[in-house]
Amino acid sequence: MTGSLVVVGTGPGKADLMTPATRAALNRATDLVGYGPYLDRVPAIRADQCRHASDNRVELDRARHALELAAAGRQVVVVSGGDPGVFAMAAAVFEAVEAGDPAWRTLDIKVEPGVTAMLAAAAEVGAPLGGDFCAISLSDNLKGWTTIERRLAAAAEGDFVIALYNPASKARPHQLGQAFDLLRKLKDAATPVLFVRAAGTAEAKVVATTLGAADASVADMRTLVIIGASTTRQVGRWIYTPRSERRT
Ligand code: SAH
Numbered sequence: 001m002t003g004s005l006v007v008v009g010t011g012p013g014k015a016d017l018m019t020p021a022t023r024a025a026l027n028r029a030t031d032l033v034g035y036g037p038y039l040d041r042v043p044a045i046r047a048d049q050c051r052h053a054s055d056n057r058v059e060l061d062r063a064r065h066a067l068e069l070a071a072a073g074r075q076v077v078v079v080s081g082g083d084p085g086v087f088a089m090a091a092a093v094f095e096a097v098e099a100g101d102p103a104w105r106t107l108d109i110k111v112e113p114g115v116t117a118m119l120a121a122a123a124e125v126g127a128p129l130g131g132d133f134c135a136i137s138l139s140d141n142l143k144g145w146t147t148i149e150r151r152l153a154a155a156a157e158g159d160f161v162i163a164l165y166n167p168a169s170k171a172r173p174h175q176l177g178q179a180f181d182l183l184r185k186l187k188d189a190a191t192p193v194l195f196v197r198a199a200g201t202a203e204a205k206v207v208a209t210t211l212g213a214a215d216a217s218v219a220d221m222r223t224l225v226i227i228g229a230s231t232t233r234q235v236g237r238w239i240y241t242p243r244s245e246r247r248t
Contacts, residue, residue, distance in 0.1 A: 003070035005107060006077050007093055009084040009114025010041045012200030017115045025077050025112055033066040034079035034089070042079060059089060063096035067104050083116035087137045087165050118163040120200030121224040125208065126238030128194060128226050131245070133161035138168070138175050145175070152179055156186035161232060161241055164225040168216070176225065177216035183227060187211055192228040192239055195219055208239060 006025040011017035026032070027045055036053040052069075054062045063078070070076045080088035090111045097104045122129045134155050138148060155162045162183075167176045180193075189212030197205045197220070207218050211227065219225055232241040 003073040004075050005066055005070040005109045006112060007084040007090045008077055008112045009080045009082045010038060011115040012082055012117050012120035014200050017200050019114060022112045022114060028075055029077040030075045031069050032077050032079055033062055038079050038081050059092040060096055063092040064100060067096055070107050083114040084111055086116045117199055117224045121196035121226060124196050124199050124204050124206055125194055127240040128228060128232055129161055130241040130243050131161060131229055133163060135163045135165060137165045138179060139166035149182055152182055153186060156183055159229045161229045162227040167219040167223055167225045169221050176219050180214050180216055184211055192232050194226040195223050197223045199224060
């Protein structure tokens with residue numbers, strides 16, 4: 001039997017934000033591999049499916065395990081939250097392929113796109129990503145803090161809307177505050193800042209404030225932070241960034 005590996009994302013949370021293509025891949029799987037809480041979001045499909053739940057910090061081990069299963073002929077689906085290519089498992093799988101058994105390079109590997117947190121968060125508040133934007137992970141587990149500071153400053157210089165993933169965790173409580181301090185030196189204090197928690201779920205919660213007033217302790221691991229560009233503004237109860245840079 002020929003094995004396969006599909007990397008999917010379950011979307012931000014709500015079942016109807018999982019794509020039909022992702023659902024079809026899950027239906028075909030003999031083995032599901034992923035971080036426990038993400039696997040829990042996948043409803044039981046068939047009794048004969050094996051679930052391999054693991055800890056969040058062992059992404060490369062998990063990727064290697066998935067590749068070994070696929071090489072042994074299993075139909076494997078690796079499950080991430082959101083989109084699998086955004087700060088998630090798809091890149092870990094290719095990293096494992098690069099460093100691993102040369103035979104893995106000929107495996108049938110596919111990536112299914114999913115709704116990433118940034119898009120779900122933007123939709124909760126209007127259209128803050130309507131102009132040019134960028135996404136930065138504040139986690140310094142895999143890169144240095146000086147790299148993050150350099151990218152924040154460049155994003156401010158380029159007047160991008162900035163979506164911050166991984167803004168805070170118990171192990172990293174101070175970095176969002178440091179990021180705000182850096183951005184306050186480069187951007188207007190009135191710039192809109194949005195904290196969107198559990199976007200695209202029934203528990204979604206939005207805190208809208210300004211860069212001058214933003215309190216980093218509002219964010220946790222389930223929060224996506226959006227910092228506006230100079231044109232980002234409020235209309236009625238929505239926040240949006242116009243597509244045109246001309247001020248009307
Ligand atoms: N692959 C995921 C991102 C993984 S990084 C995706 O595409 O969405 C994990 C970070 O994503 C969290 O710390 C948080 O910043 C963000 N995140 C994930 N789901 C979220 C949600 N429903 N609402 C707000 N932020 C979310």
